[in-house]
Amino acid sequence: MHKLPIRMTFFYQLHPVVSVVYFFEAIVGLLLFNHLAVALTGFVGLLLVCIFYKGVAVVFRQFKWYLSLLLMIAFFNVLLNQRFGPVLYQVSLANFTFKLTVPALIYGIVMGLMLVEMLMVFGVLNAILPAPKLVAVFSPITPKFGLLVVISLNLVKTFIQTLGDLSMLQQTRNINVSAGGFMRRIKSGGRLLRILLEDSLASGMETARLMDARGFGVEKRTHYAAYHWHTGDWAFLAASVVSFAGMATSRLQSAGWSGSVRQFTQGFMGQDFYALASLGLVLLLPLLAEGVYRAWTN
Template identity: 40%
Template sequence: MRVGIQTESKLMSQLHPLAALIYFVALFTLLLIINHLLLTVLMFASLVGLCRWYLGRHRVVQLLKGVSSLMILIWGLNVLLNQTGPVWWQWSVGPLTFRLTKTAVLYGGTMALSLGGMILAFVWFNQIMTTPKLSYLLFPVVPRLAMLLTISLRMVHLFTVKFRRLVMLQRTRNVVVSEGSWRQRLQKTGRFLRILLIDSVSAAMETAVLMEARGFGAHKRSHYRTFRWTTVDTVFTVGSVGLFVISLYLRFLGWGWTTDVRQFLWWQKTDGWFVLPLAIFLGVPVIGEVGYRLCQN
């Protein structure tokens, strides 16, 4: 409860839903269109700091534990499958030859950081863009899509909570997921996921029946919470959109992007100019938070 109160008191939670949505759309776009190692390190580190500020230290640590395994997997697959570029180390067994290349290491790290940043950004988005905000924005335009999106986001949280409860319950029966060989761990996790899948399908069918019984879609949906556009929303949106446009312009000039993976480098001369607008864009929530607190005082 205390974490929720602290989150609601911060700037991003006080913004109009449209202003926050614009910022997150720009953030996801930048994560998709930038593939340089230095810039992805900047974005990932900034998102860790922002999630630490809005979600709390404990949740970020737990989130990083889960994200790191997926990032290592992505990096390992790139190192294993990408055999182009300068060779750092080579190993041969009969007709098979494995090459550890500079391109594979750098590009794999970049893709892993981009994926990790995307997951962190989505978790942060899910924390800020609550169900009332999404409903306020989407229900007047696409009510069915809005309902599908809000239910999906809610189901992700419920699925995680149920999985943790199931793991804790199975521990009382001496069934521990983290013990045993990799095969045994996969088998235990598979059984848990099968139980959760059956439970999720049952809950989805029950939700559909309840929605039909309450006449969903027959009348226009009302809102129990309204939002007003303020001067803070205007300043925040204009500043973030302006920085996003500058970043897009630099991206179309070819900065922050390598088309040919075989020529992938960790640094280019033009990337230094890209760091400045990108860092300011990522720091907009913090800068706005400082200004917001000063105005309140």
């Protein structure tokens, strides 16, 4: 299936303020619930959103790292929570007894899913809200914060790009930093990290000087891209606010929330459906808006 360029999507063309409000609602919504079914719903919804806006290949490469992170969190949670039953597996070694309990396993999976979902949200945020849009949102409030946002984004981007360039250079020169003894590898890795940090910080300071020379922070010169409000922006903002209100209301009714590890063995309650539906609606709202936008324009 041909992937639509992200700049041609309705979500990318939204007013930056609307996008910032939506991502704030999505992040808060993911923190409101810790039920396993709700966490799985959030993961599936974000997976569909990531595939649509970033492509299957990119999502698959990141998914392998996400899976390892989830398994690591679940493992340590099972290791540290041994109190509640039922017990799936138990083994004793000397004076130590390890219990694999259902609540600890479910709780670890939920915590891992929540962290992965946060990473997925920020991945989509970086694609939808590049530095100029963030500057346009935050610079009217505080230009210094807008400058800090731009420098931070450029620092990470430069760090990753320089790491790729140095890795390619090492391959062409037959340099292997992982060869040799343990101390040698630590010194080689530390030297590489120092070069990356120095180059990235120098690039960030150069960006700051250039922005200061161009009058960044001066009235009417903080950002150069003009963003105008359209009917679609107001409609999307209203839909996201209503969906977020429904999500907050369901949380106030204790839907989709477990107060302790012991309660994670409880099944799906009727009120949890409202939490599941409201969170799913918020996360899938960009895809629903894309469908409405395509139907309207065609």
